Amino acid sequence: MADISKDSTVSIHPTDSSLRERKAVTQTSTELDIKQHEPDDSKQNKSRYPYVTTAKISSSMRSYIGPLLLTILSFQLRFHDIGKNNHVVWDEAHFGKFGSYYITHEFYHDVHPPLGKMLIALSEYLAGFDGHFNFDSNEAYPEEVNYIFMRQFNAMFGALCVPVTLFTTRSMGFNWLTSYLVTLMVTLEHSYIVLSKFILLDSILLFFTLTTFACMVKLYTLKKRQLTKQWSLWMLLTGLSVGCVCSVKWVGLFITIIVGLFTIMELFTHHYDKTLPRVKYYKHWMIRIIDLIIIPFLIYMFCFKIHFTLLYKSGTGDSATNTLFQVNLEGTTIENGPRDVMYGSEVTIRSHGLSPNLLHSHVQLYPDGSRQRQITGYGHSDSNNVWEFQFAREDTRSLTDNLKTPITDGAEIRLVHNNTRANLHSHEILSHVSKGNFEVSGYSTEFNGDVYDDWILEIVDQMDSGNPDFHKEDQNIVHPVSTFFRLRHKVLGCYLASTGLAYPSWGFQQAEIVCKKSWSHRDKATWWNVEDHWNDQLPIEEDYVPPKSKFWTDFILINFAMASSNSALVPDADKFDPLASKPWEWPTLHRGLRLCSWSRDVYKYYLLGSPFNTWLSTLSLFLFVFIISKIAYQWRRQHLNLQEDQLWRLGIQGIFPFLAWITHFFPFVMMGRVTYVHHYLPALYFAILTFGFVLDYSIGRANPFIKYPIYLALFVGCTYIYVLFAPICQGLHGDVAKYLRLEWLPTWNIVI
Template structure:
């Protein structure tokens, strides 16, 4: 795995070299870009860790390179090379998005360039409207349809190869129909189709990406006035998710193992109690009920909802206009239903936030005092597993299995919701570890903080960029407005300098790429790490390569008495010696050090700033 990731690291350097070469046709500019990347400690460490991001980064770079190559074919529209580079751009855009949704940034980059090109064609009166339409349709096919088809095909391949996952973590984020599609679903072919008294079931929330109704061995804190166990939504499937429906007039718990047991279906409008039980043993129950009633204490996390505690019974109301009271049964997987408290009329549903540390970051479950709301789909629940050896089973998979397209569509919002949940938690030691690993976007360009990788008995590493590379990059980015002004003045005086204009347009394109791969992280409310800056870092390094080469070119134009031809080789030799030496000095930042040994911890000598917690 590490060799595969490192090969993508090699491709990153090669593609960065080619991008700068395609923009400038300058070997020295491309060389300086590659030199800065190769001698950066973060770029090395990035491709030595088992992450998806190095693969994503190469797809992003290759998408950028292909789009530049396509633009170079603008004078030969609809030729073979023109179609080839347009199609290759679309392929790598689809691959970028398929690896991570961060690939949307490069799609936006190429899309803005496509819009600019189409606008230029539309404003060119020498180009017919029919020709503009052809250009538009070609870009729609290659830059929209091809990436979408490729993106979806990766899911088809994923679902075909990884057909086992019914008990994987976070399976509760998906619907019961989705879970049935896995080949290792143990009870899909012999599950009772109807829920009966005494059956052990799991209740899956109809709210998107919320999970199973679950209890905990821990109780609510004393300040909430509820001396009962915490009720929450859990994406994991375990014994804390098991429940049993029982009639309110039952004096003792229903035991399907009893010889006197007679199955009675739970129907629309029935009044029941929900008792926690285990799914993994023949018969076991804690006797803990799911209750709710109005108190002077609000829900711990959602101020407008009733807290779940004390006692109560529930009405089972099917979400089916044709359901008959006492007749239409509650079906496994196939029925959506509401649980309405018998005494207060509130409806069970997920809350609007998660519990703090005492609730183990679980999604709260509350009782909506407004009662049944037919427009509120988050009040709906679904029976996933249904275990009862005394009731004849049926093949639910054949009846409810989803199509591949339906599964792909369901996975999209679940991924968005699950990614948005990568936030800092406040659970004991985990909180301090997350603060050690995570960082904020403003820290990345100035190297205020890196990522302290976990220390083992063998190895320790601090993931951070090299100041010798990052600070020149930052200085050049800050100086770009001044350089742009000088360039425009020189172009006014020498309008025939088309080569300089092409480089300037390439610089603006790379600057837009840097902004699109950096600025969105400021708006994200999820946990972020230093490696999220690496795509933007590569684009800033390309800008540095172009600017440093332009500076050397400007120096060559000065009236030197002697040695003008030696200026560029000498400058490249000095840069090479400086950056190779800086990398050899800081190589331990990229490759790590042994964590055991006598004397001072060897990583301490690389702590350039007090903010680096090495």
């Protein structure tokens, strides 16, 4: 078996004949020396000229000058003409506005965690922005808004992906030509460049995704030096990167899975290492639990702590939070009402479940099932949120004779919808979205109904006033804001609950409300509280101060609300979204996305991956499967005897990037939410790394007369395709008909 050159990747080749097979197998462990490629200047003969040598020039070029030039090029391409389009472009309308809320301190709600938007807010603060521009789509930026600095701040994250890529590929052990080619592909990737030019989350997410993988690869290079100070530092940096990427978008969990698999493999090898003392083995576990689980979670939680601290005023996102959080915001719309809820009181009732919305109904009917009035959860202020407490069906008392009868623990009640006068009702008809629950509907009238309209109220928690001088309230009576209760159906025994799911378009994407079997009184999906309370027969106690909300409760509920909002982002079958695309269209470049107005007088940007990068990396995914299958077959037939170091190198160079592509691509295939081209950006990076492995494996040890021309062609091709398609990321201007040459596929709508 031939030796491996130090510039190659894992070199795995079968023996040439069965007669030498056994000997080759026994020699494999010594012949397959897979040390990471590093220039070895110590073996060079000293030059007779002490000032400079060819080896030193080559080493300096690879280690310092090359990375510096690529980084400068990356900044140049992303900063070039960054302010030419002076209008709000694409999702700048969302994220620029979210950033402005931190400046004005108004609470908002979004489907993503807050770190990326807080970084955008930081750029706005540094730009001197006062928060009073609305970032309406396609609106021109006024002169006083320094949008160029905000975009440059975002572009910095995109530009820094380039040195991170070079660091990663060198640490993976690719030969220097492959490392520089992969880095050049990231530098010249059109989709990376164009999304770096605007106030978006994508470059921030990509940067932290790359740093997380880079830290993991660096830990691989320190495998022989575990528990040293350097290894401990990189383990900590890995945890910090995991915490940051998950705090920008939840898709950061995809790269976290890869780090988790890497960690499991390390611990698995330590478990079977008989030379490792058990104390050190448990120390390995402890360090990883602290650095890779506890620290990322603390970072994620700390981002929300800052988020809540900065957003202390009532704003557009109030509806996504619980009553206690809202009532403590400055300028809250929740008014101080009578403290004891009575029969005859009019109320709004908010859930503590996955969708902390208000109990809601309207005149529309369910399209199937009972075909009675819909009961939903709705967060915003609306007269259809108002309900009235009344006596149960078999209760002979009347409201006119019992105006001041309080609602107590265990009371039998009916809830009558204020506008439709229908009763909150449930029956043995299955729910419409979730499985295993009963439908809740609006049924009958105030005077005509049955016992299926009756509910039993169970108080589960009471909170004292935030005013220590306020009198002690009766713990057996329902009070607005501070009393948490459950509503158990009198006949079915199930509990009124919010599932966290949303109805389709016929239910206006509002939250699903059901009657569910619940065996624990701690099931927050079944918890409710009175938010607003009106009763003309009762006085308002002005000295009442609501209790403070608990950070842990707010943290849990806002994440539940984010999950619910994410699940509601489903394609509308009745509407055509020209910007949406299917996941299969991303690695094939079947279609792109117009990011702004396509009028003649503005700079236009088209989101499309580089055909060179995307098509080659997509092809490499199939070639990778073939290569791994070949290696597995040879190993199975005992033509190869892979040692532990070789397996690790094979994993870090090929298997982990391929798995990272899978974790960043296939979840979008399986999930039902609407998807866009920009969702493929992290997956594309790992496809490019997989291409690097396939290239290194295929020609890393080839004859120089074959190897170098191929690399030269790839470098030239990557650069040529960038130059050819540069207008789509640097700005199409004037008559777009002159760019007709760029429409290689009929589905690309660059011109038409």
